[in-house]
Amino acid sequence: MPGSQISTAVSLNISRKEEKMIRYVYIEMINVMPFPKVLQVVDAEQMPDSPGVPGNWVEVSVDTPAQPGWKAQFTATGWVFSEPTYEDHVGIATNRMHQLLSSASGWLSVNPLQYKLDLGLATPDEEATLQAYKQYYINVCEVKNQSGYPYTINWPAAPF
Structure with missing residues (x-):
C-alpha cells in the first residue's frame, strides 16, 4: 500500500509537469498613448478572453518579466516589457x-x-x-x- 501511494503521487506530479503553462500578456493599443502598454499578465494553458479594451493578447515565455502598466515594445527578437521612464x-x-x-x-x-x-x-x-x-x-x-x-x-x- 505505501508503495502505491508513492507511485500515485509520482504520476500526479508527472502529469502536472506535462501541463504547459503559457504566459499571455494583453497589450493595450490605444492611439492616444505614446506607447503600447501592458494591461494584464496571465499564466494559463490557453489564451484568456479579451478584457474588452482595444488590444491584443501575445504569447511570451513564462520567464518573461511583465507587469500591468509597463511599456511594451516589439523588437526583432520579440516583445520586450519595461517599466515606463x-x-x-x-x-x-x-x-x-x-x-x-x-x-x-x-x-x-x-x-x-x-x-x-x-x-x-x-x-x-x-x-x-x-x-x-x-x-x-x-x-x-x-x-x-x-x-x-x-x-x-x-x-x-x-x-x-
Missing part, C-alpha cells in the same frame, strides 16, 4: 491633458456661453457654468504642478 509618464500625462482639453473645447464650441456673456444674453446659471468650465480648463493645464506629477495625478472632474 519619467519621460514616458510625462508623455502619458501630456496625451491625457490634450485629450481632456480637446473634449472641453469641443463642448464649448456647441455651447457658446462666452458669446452669450459678451452679448449680455447669459443667464446666471450659464455664467456659473462658464466659470466652472474655465476653472476646469485651468485645473487640467496645472496638473503638472501637483506634487506626484507625472506618476500620480488627481485629474479634475469635468463640469459638462
Whole structure:
C-alpha cells in the first residue's frame, strides 16, 4: 500500500509537469498613448478572453518579466516589457491633458456661453457654468504642478 501511494503521487506530479503553462500578456493599443502598454499578465494553458479594451493578447515565455502598466515594445527578437521612464509618464500625462482639453473645447464650441456673456444674453446659471468650465480648463493645464506629477495625478472632474 505505501508503495502505491508513492507511485500515485509520482504520476500526479508527472502529469502536472506535462501541463504547459503559457504566459499571455494583453497589450493595450490605444492611439492616444505614446506607447503600447501592458494591461494584464496571465499564466494559463490557453489564451484568456479579451478584457474588452482595444488590444491584443501575445504569447511570451513564462520567464518573461511583465507587469500591468509597463511599456511594451516589439523588437526583432520579440516583445520586450519595461517599466515606463519619467519621460514616458510625462508623455502619458501630456496625451491625457490634450485629450481632456480637446473634449472641453469641443463642448464649448456647441455651447457658446462666452458669446452669450459678451452679448449680455447669459443667464446666471450659464455664467456659473462658464466659470466652472474655465476653472476646469485651468485645473487640467496645472496638473503638472501637483506634487506626484507625472506618476500620480488627481485629474479634475469635468463640469459638462
